[in-house]
Amino acid sequence: MSSTATSIQLEPIKGVVSRTPLENALRRFIRHRSAQVGIIILGFLTFVAVFASALAPYDPIKPLRDVKRRSPPCIHVLGCPADQPQHFFGIDSNQRDLLSRIIYGSRLSLEIGIVTVSFAILIGTALGAFGGFTGGWTDNIIMRVMDVLLAFPSLLLSIAIVAVLGPGLINALIAIAFVSIPIYARTVRASVLQVKEQDFVSASRALGASPLGILAGHVLPNAITPLIVQASLGIASAILSAAALSFLGLGAAPPTPEWGLMLGEERNSVFNAPHLVFIPGIAIMLTVLAFNLIGDGLRDALDPRLVNVS
Amino acid sequence: MYQFLFRRLILLIPVILGITFITFALARILPGDPCYAVIGEKATVEQCNAFREREGLNDPIIVQFVRYLGDVAQGNFGESLKDRRPVAQIMLERLPMTLEVTIGAMLFSSIFGILLGVISAVRRNTAVDVFTMIGANIGVSMPVFWLGLMLAYIFAIFFKDTPFWIPPSGRLSSGISIPPLAETYQLQNLHGLWGAIVTFASNTVTFNALITGNYEVLRDALWHLILPCVAVGTIPLSIIARITRSSLLEVFGLDYIRTARAKGLRERAVIFRHAMRNAMLPIVTILGLSVGGLMSGAVLTETVFSLPGVGTRLVTAILSRDYAVVQAFTVVIALIFVFINLIVDLSYVFLDPRVRLQ
Numbered sequence: 232m233s234s235t236a237t238s239i240q241l242e243p244i245k246g247v248v249s250r251t252p253l254e255n256a257l258r259r260f261i262r263h264r265s266a267q268v269g270i271i272i273l274g275f276l277t278f279v280a281v282f283a284s285a286l287a288p289y290d291p292i293k294p295l296r297d298v299k300r301r302s303p304p305c306i307h308v309l310g311c312p313a314d315q316p317q318h319f320f321g322i323d324s325n326q327r328d329l330l331s332r333i334i335y336g337s338r339l340s341l342e343i344g345i346v347t348v349s350f351a352i353l354i355g356t357a358l359g360a361f362g363g364f365t366g367g368w369t370d371n372i373i374m375r376v377m378d379v380l381l382a383f384p385s386l387l388l389s390i391a392i393v394a395v396l397g398p399g400l401i402n403a404l405i406a407i408a409f410v411s412i413p414i415y416a417r418t419v420r421a422s423v424l425q426v427k428e429q430d431f432v433s434a435s436r437a438l439g440a441s442p443l444g445i446l447a448g449h450v451l452p453n454a455i456t457p458l459i460v461q462a463s464l465g466i467a468s469a470i471l472s473a474a475a476l477s478f479l480g481l482g483a484a485p486p487t488p489e490w491g492l493m494l495g496e497e498r499n500s501v502f503n504a505p506h507l508v509f510i511p512g513i514a515i516m517l518t519v520l521a522f523n524l525i526g527d528g529l530r531d532a533l534d535p536r537l538v539n540v541s
Numbered sequence: 542m543y544q545f546l547f548r549r550l551i552l553l554i555p556v557i558l559g560i561t562f563i564t565f566a567l568a569r570i571l572p573g574d575p576c577y578a579v580i581g582e583k584a585t586v587e588q589c590n591a592f593r594e595r596e597g598l599n600d601p602i603i604v605q606f607v608r609y610l611g612d613v614a615q616g617n618f619g620e621s622l623k624d625r626r627p628v629a630q631i632m633l634e635r636l637p638m639t640l641e642v643t644i645g646a647m648l649f650s651s652i653f654g655i656l657l658g659v660i661s662a663v664r665r666n667t668a669v670d671v672f673t674m675i676g677a678n679i680g681v682s683m684p685v686f687w688l689g690l691m692l693a694y695i696f697a698i699f700f701k702d703t704p705f706w707i708p709p710s711g712r713l714s715s716g717i718s719i720p721p722l723a724e725t726y727q728l729q730n731l732h733g734l735w736g737a738i739v740t741f742a743s744n745t746v747t748f749n750a751l752i753t754g755n756y757e758v759l760r761d762a763l764w765h766l767i768l769p770c771v772a773v774g775t776i777p778l779s780i781i782a783r784i785t786r787s788s789l790l791e792v793f794g795l796d797y798i799r800t801a802r803a804k805g806l807r808e809r810a811v812i813f814r815h816a817m818r819n820a821m822l823p824i825v826t827i828l829g830l831s832v833g834g835l836m837s838g839a840v841l842t843e844t845v846f847s848l849p850g851v852g853t854r855l856v857t858a859i860l861s862r863d864y865a866v867v868q869a870f871t872v873v874i875a876l877i878f879v880f881i882n883l884i885v886d887l888s889y890v891f892l893d894p895r896v897r898l899q
Contacts (some may be wrong), residue, residue: 265678299645317736338763358674364669375555375559377553378555379556379559379560379562379563380563382559382831382875382878383560383563383833383871383875383878384832384836384837384874384875384878385833385837386547386834386837386841387637387833387836387837387840387871387874387875388603388871388875389565390840390855390859390867390871391567391860391867391868391871392567394567394858394859394864394867395567395568397569397866398859398860403698418763467682468845471682471684473555473688473836474684475684475841478684478686478839478841478844479844479856480856480860481856481859493685494684494687494690495686496687497692498844498845499712501690501693501694502694502697502698505691505694505698507693508687508690508694509691512683512684512686512687512688512690512691515683515684516679516683516684516687517682519682519683520679520682521682522677523681523682524678527678
């Protein structure tokens with residue numbers, strides 16, 4: 232039997248390339264139109280964030296001299312007198328170059344999104360995997376607590392947590408991360424329950440694999456798909472929530488170049504210097520949009536069943 | 542069906558207990574001694590001991606929790622440190638505004654969201670569809686408060702001196718006010734729960750104006766509500782449009798729709814009488830879930846439009862460490878959210894015969 236099996240040489244059929252499921256998913260993702268847009272925006276933002284210090288024409292925090300507060304954008308090719316220094320996005324209420332602040336803000340926003348979501352995934356995965364694996368009353372208690380956390384409007388719960396911890400960027404991030412734990416715990420638990428009883432898991436258990444080994448080797452790789460999708464969408468909403476908290480004055484403290492805070496500080500300038508409000512908002516929107524689009528693309532790419540629905 | 546209702550109500554109990562416990566526990570881990578927060582930094586040890594005894598802070602934690610639960614059930618939320626007034630009173634003043642914005646935004650988002658979703662689904666892959674879905678993607682990515690500010694700018698400055706001008710802030714135009722319901726109907730001597738209900742209804746300006754027939758005020762109040770509601774409703778609108786589109790497309794492929802078309806029904810009847818009924822379940826679910834976002838959005842946009850609601854008060858409470866207010870608002874809004882989702886679940890009974898026949 233084995234001799235015949237080795238003697239058969241499968242000729243690859245012309246025009247058909249065999250691909251692993253991962254390669255297939257990757258191809259679907261790269262061909263997904265909204266994912267393409269998302270990747271382009273995110274690539275641009277990452278570039279700006281990484282090279283912020285080289286790209287920003289001015290210091291994002293130190294006020295400039297010889298400029299008028301809230302002056303509109305000054306761009307030479309668009310008719311701004313050549314003897315004035317260029318300020319593409321204008322000057323804010325504290326005489327700082329808005330463009331430089333926006334550029335540095337991209338760094339902060341991406342960090343906020345990634346840090347909070349990583350933290351939430353770490354804790355959520357641990358809780359969900361533990362609950363799903365052990366089952367019984369530990370599982371029950373963990374999931375009931377998660378249910379209760381989900382019963383709060385999420386932004387409101389983070390506001391309440393910030394109220395306890397005190398305003399500040401770090402506290403705001405802790406609050407946002409904490410509030411998003413239940414989603415990941417649920418996602419991971421669902422995957423664990425799905426995989427737990429399957430034959431290959433029983434087999435490796437019979438071969439003497441430790442529960443932790445099974446978790447790392449079999450369960451988590453199967454949970455990774457929904458987690459990736461959820462993480463991408465989660466980064467989007469974390470950035471929005473952080474901006475909201477900073478806008479209310481509960482997050483980043485001035486003079487941090489945080490987009491939400493910039494919006495909050497310039498709230499009252501909207502009628503005489505609308506660009507100071509418009510531009511940070513667009514920056515937030517583009518970043519959130521990028522992660523939402525990538526999340527959508529990932530979901531369609533990683534779950535072939537959904538391909539024909541939308 | 543009754544079994545379904547009963548089971549749903551039973552499931553509510555641990556959630557409500559959990560919500561109150563979390564808000565209760567958050568207050569306990571608050572840094573700083575509550576005694577010094579209330580009496581002041583100069584409080585003596587004796588004063589503090591007396592305070593702790595009086596407030597029951599020396600009791601076992603479970604006793605304190607049960608007492609808190611009883612207080613919440615009776616609408617007793619303690620006293621605001623800043624205003625030296627019962628929090629319940631502040632709530633009766635502030636909550637109506639937030640609910641008006643929430644409900645307005647909900648109407649806006651569900652009506653236009655479903656409409657856009659249906660159009661997108663029917664005209665699948667046409668320019669209208671692509672445009673709507675791009676719009677929906679952008680819609681979910683916008684910060685609510687930013688959209689609010691932009692709308693305020695566009696409608697108050699850009700459309701100044703045109704009929705499209707819409708007031709960018711406040712609840713009513715200056716010079717317009719409405720007498721409390723208690724005064725209109727001679728109900729001043731009502732106290733307790735009924736008194737609270739009358740005050741609440743009275744502070745709900747649109748409701749007050751509507752039932753007293755004060756249409757001038759009603760028009761003005763609604764006019765001021767337009768921008769906040771549009772701002773708050775845009776994110777849910779985008780989500781509802783997407784869900785409506787995808788669930789309709791799913792239903793469109795089914796046999797009974799083909800049958801309905803084959804027997805010559807008009808397309809409108811096929812969509813609204815046949816397809817929509819089945820597509821409605823996920824839409825209603827999303828509607829219920831988006832209430833949380835709507836209320837958070839209302840809390841956020843109030844600062845933008847200077848509306849006297851929960852949000853503006855919540856922020857001042859946090860900045861002045863007035864935790865009784867934060868705690869009360871959190872627990873009440875969470876309970877409203879849970880309650881609305883209960884209604885959504887109960888609506889399945891009417892939307893889905895399978896639930897009714899269980």
